[in-house]
Amino acid sequence: MSYPGYPPTGYPPFPGYPPAGQESTFPPPGQYPYPTGFPPVGGGAYPPAPSSGYPGAGGYPATAGYPTPGGYPGAPPPGGAPSYPGVPPGQGFGAPPPGGAGFSSYPQPPSQSYGSGLPQVPLPGGFPGGQVPSQYPGGQGPYPSQINTESFPSYPVFSPVSLDYNTEPAAMTQGVQGTIRPAANFDAMRDAEVLRKAMKGFGTDEQAIVNIVANRSNDQRQKIKAAFKTMYGKDLIKDLKSELSGNMEELILALFMPPTYYDAWSLRNAMKGAGTQERVLIEILCTRTNQEIREIVRCYQSEFGRDLEKDVRSDTSGHFERLLVSMCQGNRDENQNVNHQLAQEDAQRLYQAGEGRLGTDESCFNMILATRSFPQLKATMEAYSRVANRDLLSSVAREFSGNVESGLKTILQCALNRPAFFAERLYYSMKGAGTDDSTLVRIVVTRSEIDLVQIKQMFKQMYQKTLSTMIVSDTSGDYRRLLLAIVGQ
Secondary structure, three states: OOOOOOOOOOOOOOOOOOOOOOOOOOOOOOOOOOOOOOOOOOOOOOOOOOOOOOOOOOOOOOOOOOOOOOOOOOOOOOOOOOOOOOOOOOOOOOOOOOOOOOHOOOOOOOOOOEEEEEOOOOOOOOHHHHHHOOOOOOOOOOHHHHHHOOOOOOOOOOOOOOOOOOOOEEEEHHOOOOOOOOOOOOOHHHHHHHHHHHOOOOOOOOOHHHHHOOOOOOOHHHHHHHHHHHHHOOOOHHHHHHHHOHHHHHHHHHOOHHHHHHHHHHHHHOOOOOOOOOHHHHHHHHOHHHHHHHHHHHHHHHHHHHHHHHHHHHHOOOOHHHHHHHOOOOOOOOOOOOHHHHHHHHHHHHHOOOOOOOOOOOOHHHHHHHHHHHHHHHHHHHHHHHHHHOOOOHHHHHHHHHHHHHHHHHHHHHHHHHHHHHHHHHHHHHHHOOOHHHHHHHHHHOOOOHHHHHHHHHHHHHHHOHHHHHHHHHHHHHHHHHHHHHHOO
């Protein structure tokens, strides 16, 4: 079974990575014999989640850097595993591309981060500034553009006393991979005045709005909202809603939501009403860090008065339900060190739970993919190719189907290359007739201050066209202008 819609040529090589002389090497065959039983998992209890917080001047946490080159094991020898389904031999996940060096030649962004490296800022209520909206945005539809204006509250703003906005976190000085960065010489009151003038009188100056929101970090947008209410006694979000509509409105509202609130809001809307948008649940719960998931769970409870895990249980079932409940715990091991022997043992366990038996032991896949760190899973995937003579992604496709297959694959793809996963999601949100605007908006907004630079690079290598080019062909008007301003040319 092939993976529908997967890039037909595999993940392209990422230029200049790894640096010469720092290629990874897997322990030679025979050094770690296959386990005869199921030894207990090493490591004991989960390590504490890496601290994370909302930087004073930087908005959404920046990435913390990729594990040291050379720390990941190498790939199976050429010819040792079949190629990815539907891909010419030598170009899939299981076999190294021609002229390559196994897994080490697949795109591995130098600063891909599996955890957050910013210091945690204790905030009451698990929300930026300790403030949350008094009620859930009204309306029956699943998207912001369908929200009832009358019942739409103010989004939370950062409390001026909760953070030291004059202190730039260390991660900001080390370079981030987002396309949006905090504006220099930022003046919230001046920006609030510009927005007020853009919406006052006949017509709306959309370009002025685009110039502001696309060039301010999320943290700075929260300050603009607070300044607007202080200066004019009016709610900026309601004013924007009265002036905008459709996809432009959805994109603007998403940009003004604090990141944790936006994720929690997206999850709530994915499960609200008839039907469930499983792809949204997978995209958020299977890709976020422990700290991000724990903050989402707290925000979901405080904002909507609901338990996220209970909602997941009521809207999903079977092995897919169990996988998402595991993700809701936010307890994945985030130790960046790789245990090669454990990787070999896990690879053997997965083989015995799937390809090596009649039927599938789904709980074994759930346990390993839900608990191991992303670097550890990458090592396990490499070891699995040696054990099974097949890559783990194709084995998951053979053993599972439907939403649980998509969820497990998402975890594995993030272990290999998280930006490439999001690039693929963006591509298929615009490919073919029609555009999945909510997915396009959600990914562009949520990754704009994290790794959108890398996502753009992966997009171009995977599809031989730029993200901006595809946005131009699939969108129009102010909506297109704002998307391009966020993505960058």
